[in-house]
Amino acid sequence: MGDTPHLVLSGLAKTYPGADGAAVRGIDLTVERGRILAVLGPSGCGKSTTLRLIAGLVAPTAGRIEVDGRDLTDVPVHRRDMGVVFQSYALFPHLDVARNVAFGLEMRAVGKAEVKRRVGEALELVRLGHLAGRRIAQLSGGQQQRVALARALVVEPSVLLLDEPLSNLDARLRSTMQDEIGRIQRETGITTVFVTHDQQEALSMADSVAVMNEGRIEQTGTPQDIYERPARPFVARFVGRANMVEGTSRGRDGERTLVELPGLGKVPAAGDPVETGRPATVMLRPHRIALAAAAPESGGARGTVLSAAYAGETVAYRVRLGDDGPVLDVERPTGSEASHGPGAEVALSWDPEAPRLVADPS
Amino acid sequence: MTAEAVAAPAVRPVRPRGPGRHALALLAPGIVALLLTYAMPLVWVLRMSLNESGEGGLIRQTVSFATFAEVLSSAHWWNVIGQTVELGVLVTVCTLVVSYPLALFLARTTSRWRGLLVALAVTPLLISSVARTFGWMAILGNQGLVNKTLGELGIISEPLQLANNLTGVVIASTEIYMPFAILAMISGFGRLDPELEHAAASLGAPRRTVFRRVVLPLTLPGVLTAALMVFVLSLSGYVTPRLIGGGRVFVLATEIYDQATTALDWPVAAVLSVLLLALFGVVIAVYLRAQKVLEARFTGPQGARS
Ligand SMILES: Nc1ncnc2c1ncn2[C@@H]1O[C@H](COP(=O)(O)OP(=O)(O)OP(=O)(O)O)[C@@H](O)[C@H]1O
Numbered sequence: 101m102g103d104t105p106h107l108v109l110s111g112l113a114k115t116y117p118g119a120d121g122a123a124v125r126g127i128d129l130t131v132e133r134g135r136i137l138a139v140l141g142p143s144g145c146g147k148s149t150t151l152r153l154i155a156g157l158v159a160p161t162a163g164r165i166e167v168d169g170r171d172l173t174d175v176p177v178h179r180r181d182m183g184v185v186f187q188s189y190a191l192f193p194h195l196d197v198a199r200n201v202a203f204g205l206e207m208r209a210v211g212k213a214e215v216k217r218r219v220g221e222a223l224e225l226v227r228l229g230h231l232a233g234r235r236i237a238q239l240s241g242g243q244q245q246r247v248a249l250a251r252a253l254v255v256e257p258s259v260l261l262l263d264e265p266l267s268n269l270d271a272r273l274r275s276t277m278q279d280e281i282g283r284i285q286r287e288t289g290i291t292t293v294f295v296t297h298d299q300q301e302a303l304s305m306a307d308s309v310a311v312m313n314e315g316r317i318e319q320t321g322t323p324q325d326i327y328e329r330p331a332r333p334f335v336a337r338f339v340g341r342a343n344m345v346e347g348t349s350r351g352r353d354g355e356r357t358l359v360e361l362p363g364l365g366k367v368p369a370a371g372d373p374v375e376t377g378r379p380a381t382v383m384l385r386p387h388r389i390a391l392a393a394a395a396p397e398s399g400g401a402r403g404t405v406l407s408a409a410y411a412g413e414t415v416a417y418r419v420r421l422g423d424d425g426p427v428l429d430v431e432r433p434t435g436s437e438a439s440h441g442p443g444a445e446v447a448l449s450w451d452p453e454a455p456r457l458v459a460d461p462s
Numbered sequence: 463m464t465a466e467a468v469a470a471p472a473v474r475p476v477r478p479r480g481p482g483r484h485a486l487a488l489l490a491p492g493i494v495a496l497l498l499t500y501a502m503p504l505v506w507v508l509r510m511s512l513n514e515s516g517e518g519g520l521i522r523q524t525v526s527f528a529t530f531a532e533v534l535s536s537a538h539w540w541n542v543i544g545q546t547v548e549l550g551v552l553v554t555v556c557t558l559v560v561s562y563p564l565a566l567f568l569a570r571t572t573s574r575w576r577g578l579l580v581a582l583a584v585t586p587l588l589i590s591s592v593a594r595t596f597g598w599m600a601i602l603g604n605q606g607l608v609n610k611t612l613g614e615l616g617i618i619s620e621p622l623q624l625a626n627n628l629t630g631v632v633i634a635s636t637e638i639y640m641p642f643a644i645l646a647m648i649s650g651f652g653r654l655d656p657e658l659e660h661a662a663a664s665l666g667a668p669r670r671t672v673f674r675r676v677v678l679p680l681t682l683p684g685v686l687t688a689a690l691m692v693f694v695l696s697l698s699g700y701v702t703p704r705l706i707g708g709g710r711v712f713v714l715a716t717e718i719y720d721q722a723t724t725a726l727d728w729p730v731a732a733v734l735s736v737l738l739l740a741l742f743g744v745v746i747a748v749y750l751r752a753q754k755v756l757e758a759r760f761t762g763p764q765g766a767r768s
């Protein structure tokens with residue numbers, strides 16, 4: 101492991117024959133050896149297409165794919181040495197679990213005894229050793245998913261590609277499988293790209309996250325970068341929940357930019373500075389806003405609770421700022437503090453790091 | 463509380479319901495039609511096969527297996543049975559070989575013309591098989607298209623014997639049964655999923671291996687159904703062996719017709735019909751067995767279920 105680029109995509113683009121627009125419009129990405137990259141984006145943004153381009157299942161209209169500096173663009177699928185886990189699992193229904201896993205090894209002309217040993221090991225890795233003789237039709241969804249993972253891993257591919265591998269699982273099994281994939285990836289150290297539309301999954305599993313929209317990469321960075329320092333409004337809205345408040349820049353205040361926001365006055369916000377007098381958008385995550393019952397003559401931001409929705413661990417409030425200011429989403433943990441009913445007057449506060457400037461695309 | 467428990471409707475045992483009056487009324491027309499057109503003639507044929515034939519088309523009413531014994535001890539009839547099976551096997555093999563690539567293409571294509579192409583593949587069914595057989599006679603005969611062309615090109619000096627023999631019947635039957643085979647295969651290729659081929663390729667399988675290890679095994683059930691269909695159709699086929707066979711291809715269907723209409727030997731015709739029926743029984747038994755074996759490969763042995 102280290103910081104050497106392993107998989108490099110440059111200017112990758114794909115237009116399907118007969119389609120109106122391009123599915124993927126020029127992607128540049130680098131994945132370091134042994135790391136996990138998550139490709140995150142809404143449905144139809146071109147995530148699967150990107151993965152298929154890397155695997156060689158569709159041919160790019162433009163751009164290059166390199167592994168260890170070698171151009172793969174003209175290498176056919178079966179010589180790319182990439183393990184793919186398909187969203188539908190694509191397990192062979194006519195073979196049992198062990199023979200599904202053995203398939204890739206048989207293609208590599210591995211000896212019988214070694215096939216047996218490595219299939220056994222791979223099935224142990226995904227904790228399915230006891231089901232080796234089962235038919236695919238006799239497995240649950242989660243078990244099938246693990247077979248698909250074992251089948252892709254057993255050949256020790258140079259790159260592992262996962263297409264929404266957990267989207268068909270229930271919440272509990274999904275979190276178990278997230279842990280397992282993380283464990284397996286650490287144990288094997290295989291460079292991994294996985295596609296998801298679940299931001300929590302991307303943030304918790306990946307070393308770096310690429311947020312995609314309409315065939316383009318909006319931002320690439322560590323999970324912290326993406327969540328705390330979104331480069332664009334799309335990223336802020338898509339990754340986690342965000343209040344986006346539009347205002348006007350009123351110059352610098354030390355490290356921060358002062359932004360005049362409706363109903364809030366001048367708020368210092370971190371992020372790339374915006375020229376004085378120009379429009380500026382500030383992001384405030386709902387859980388970083390604190391609420392307190394408003395004392396009659398105290399200063400600071402004030403608002404009126406419009407609604408309060410109880411959701412177990414948290415309460416989701418909607419609060420109107422001032423008398424006719426913007427409406428903010430606020431999320432507070434339950435239990436530790438007093439709750440506020442609709443109509444209540446509240447004072448809002450946050451730590452100075454919370455507001456962030458988000459550049460509008462230009 | 464006790465009163466409530468007694469009154470609870472959920473504990474009342476549910477009586478299994480038989481088919482209602484309505485269901486019987488709806489079934490009646492179909493049952494009557496089947497009785498008249500299928501069961502009655504069948505019983506009549508079975509009864510006739512137990513009679514004996516006298517001289518001059520006379521039928522001696524008895525209950526004996528004498529006619530069966532007579533047919534089954536004759537080398538001629540065994541020849542006919544043999545040729546029926548031979549023709550069936552040849553036609554089935556040829557039809558499957560020619561239809562499989564077409565069916566595979568039609569099942570896998572994502573072209574927007576797919577519907578039209580499937581329709582085109584079965585349009586020959588719109589033309590009577592008699593007309594199509596005559597068409598083949600014009601192509602395969604000694605003065606036909608093939609022999610004329612080859613002769614004029616100087617490739618052959620003697621005409622190829624393509625009609626009035628088994629070869630001609632096999633060629634024409636193959637074409638005639640292709641639409642059935644293609645339809646049966648397409649509907650039987652349900653397990654074929656392009657993603658499975660992608661998966662195999664990503665695991666290192668070149669195209670030929672993908673076909674051999676994934677596509678072929680997954681399409682076998684459809685091929686089996688098509689095989690049954692074509693084999694049964696060709697066992698009972700009359701028009702093509704009669705017309706293209708030119709009186710030299712003897713199969714059960716043509717012989718039954720001759721015995722019934724020319725020789726007027728109804729007991730022998732009935733016995734041959736019963737033998738043909740028995741042949742169908744054997745074929746279907748083989749099919750069911752093969753299907754079970756294939757099915758077990760997809761779902762595992764019965765014991766391992768649940
Ligand atoms: N085979 C194809 N032919 C034509 N257009 C396609 C094809 N596959 C995908 N597309 C189009 O390309 C775009 C991107 O599709 P893609 O499958 O990559 O999206 P995705 O991000 O994986 O979405 P999802 O999250 O729903 O799986 C979509 O607009 C889709 O309609």
Ligand SMILES: [Mg+2]
Nearest residue numbers: 147148149264
């Ligand atoms: Mg997808």
